[in-house]
Amino acid sequence: xxxxxxxxxxxPEHVVTSEEAGSWVGCDAEWVRNVSGIEERRxxxxxxxxxxxxxxxxxxxxxxxxxxxxxIGLVIVASGTGERAFPGPACTAARLLGAAGVPAIDLPMxxxxxxxxxxxxxxxxxxxxxxxxIGAERMxxxxxxxxxxxxxxxxFGDGAGACLISPxxxxxxxxxxxxxxxxxxxxxxxxxxxxxxxxxxRSVILHASRKIPAAIRSVLHRHSIPAxxxxxxLLHQANQNLMDKVAATLGVAPERFxxxxxxxGNTSSASMLIAACEWRRQEGFRAGAPVIxxxxxxxxxxxxxxxxxx
Amino acid sequence: MDxxxxxxxxxxxxxxxxAIPAADESxxxxxxxxxxALPDLVSALEQEFSVQIPDSDLNPRKFDSVERIEEYxxxxx
Numbered sequence: 590x591x592x593x594x595x596x597x598x599x600x601p602e603h604v605v606t607s608e609e610a611g612s613w614v615g616c617d618a619e620w621v622r623n624v625s626g627i628e629e630r631r632x633x634x635x636x637x638x639x640x641x642x643x644x645x646x647x648x649x650x651x652x653x654x655x656x657x658x659x660x661i662g663l664v665i666v667a668s669g670t671g672e673r674a675f676p677g678p679a680c681t682a683a684r685l686l687g688a689a690g691v692p693a694i695d696l697p698m699x700x701x702x703x704x705x706x707x708x709x710x711x712x713x714x715x716x717x718x719x720x721x722x723i724g725a726e727r728m729x730x731x732x733x734x735x736x737x738x739x740x741x742x743x744x745f746g747d748g749a750g751a752c753l754i755s756p757x758x759x760x761x762x763x764x765x766x767x768x769x770x771x772x773x774x775x776x777x778x779x780x781x782x783x784x785x786x787x788x789x790x791r792s793v794i795l796h797a798s799r800k801i802p803a804a805i806r807s808v809l810h811r812h813s814i815p816a817x818x819x820x821x822x823l824l825h826q827a828n829q830n831l832m833d834k835v836a837a838t839l840g841v842a843p844e845r846f847x848x849x850x851x852x853x854g855n856t857s858s859a860s861m862l863i864a865a866c867e868w869r870r871q872e873g874f875r876a877g878a879p880v881i882x883x884x885x886x887x888x889x890x891x892x893x894x895x896x897x898x899x
Numbered sequence: 900m901d902x903x904x905x906x907x908x909x910x911x912x913x914x915x916x917x918a919i920p921a922a923d924e925s926x927x928x929x930x931x932x933x934x935x936a937l938p939d940l941v942s943a944l945e946q947e948f949s950v951q952i953p954d955s956d957l958n959p960r961k962f963d964s965v966e967r968i969e970e971y972x973x974x975x976x
Contacts, residue, residue: 773955791927791934791959798938799954830935 591711592759593874593896594719596866597650597751599642600853601633607743610732614739621743626829630746630854632729637747639668640678643725644685646749646859649866650721651686654753658687662718665694665710667702667858669780669887670727682723692717699726699780700825700886702858707752707882708766708894714756724858725749734785741786744828746854750862761874761896767808768892769800778887797831797885802838804893805883812895814879816841820898823868825884826850826860835883847872857886874898902948902972906965909947913939922965937962944968950975 606629607621621627633642643666651658664686666679677695696702696709703724710720728745754763774796777789801824809816816839824832829850836843847868856863861884874880878898885891900908907919910926914936918929926932932940940962945952950972961971 771954789959791937792957794934795937795941795957795959796954798935799941799957834935834938 591714591763592755593761594753594755594759595650595654596869597646598863598866599645599749601631601747603632604629605632610743613737614742626850627854628851633747639671639725639727640681642749643678643682643723646751647686647721647723650751650753660719661688661691661721663692663720665706665722667696667698667706667724669699669857699857701884701890703862704884704892708768710754711763714754720754723751724862726857726859731786740790744855746856748856748859748863750859752862761898764895764897765808766894767804770888770890774889798834800891801835801883801885808893808895819881820878822846822881823865827855909943913943925963
């Protein structure tokens with residue numbers, strides 16, 4: 590068994606409005622809002638590394654949990670924007686957290702990385718003890734690369750989210766998860782070192798619109814839980830229109846889908862845990878109530894995780 | 900109603916636009932279809948023509964014009 594003990598997050602102070610981001614690519618703020626739901630996003634200082642912002646989110650999570658770094662048994666850091674091919678940010682983030690010596694694993698996965706990290710952590714926690722899962726992204730570096738493309742420049746922001754998964758106690762039990770990957774579509778969304786992000790937006794939306802609801806239905810079906818009984822859906826904050834479409838496909842009121850994309854944009858692998866952190870502060874787990882985490886991203890990788898409030 | 904007429908009715912219903920596209924006209928380039936209506940179009944095609952479109956066939960180019968959709972449906976027949 591494994592439990593979600595706490596969430597944490599870190600967001601930069603510098604706000605970039607959709608007026609500003611739209612101006613880079615000849616679009617107005619209303620168009621940006623219509624196609625994405627985004628009104629602003631945040632950019633980290635240029636000198637901040639992925640490891641540093643990952644450590645800040647991790648420290649926030651540990652502080653909220655009332656746990657020192659000595660209690661961590663394993664660190665997992667998901668990021669698609671690490672500064673170098675190796676080593677990834679996980680070992681540095683762990684050291685910055687005061688957890689040098691603890692095994693630290695990188696998941697070089699955009700968007701779905703935190704979900705995969707949580708699912709892996711649920712399996713690893715009984716063996717390693719408390720697992721700190723972090724999603725951290727410096728997407729502003731990608732956004733600002735020339736040539737700037739309309740579908741990319743307006744979409745992304747920086748941030749980091751974290752989740753502490755414990756083998757023995759927490760706010761919610763991780764009940765089950767469904768993960769999937771299909772490399773047939775790897776060319777539809779990819780980022781090469783130093784190059785602009787390449788995205789076939791139509792393909793991404795088409796696949797995400799079908800795969801996310803299918804994964805959610807699959808994990809709920811295993812436990813005979815109707816979608817209408819789910820307390821909250823905490824998704825990768827990719828695009829407001831996509832989240833609304835997933836809600837409609839599942840026949841669930843969109844209000845059940847927690848959303849903060851309006852303020853932070855798409856922060857890739859960080860977004861689901863940042864959303865979870867804010868949701869926890871505003872609402873939080875109810876005893877016995879199911880909560881769904883879900884994500885889709887480059888690869889394609891996608892999946893859903895079912896938790897139930899303790 | 901023949902298949903093409905049914906197809907055009909589906910496109911009009913999904914896109915909520917009355918424009919009737921030429922058979923070889925790109926539904927995306929003409930502004931008739933956008934990224935978020937495409938999944939609805941694919942689902943409507945499955946329902947109307949009783950076909951299961953596998954994920955491996957989810958390539959937007961296959962659904963970019965009336966002719967291409969017809970070609971795809973022929974391939975599934």
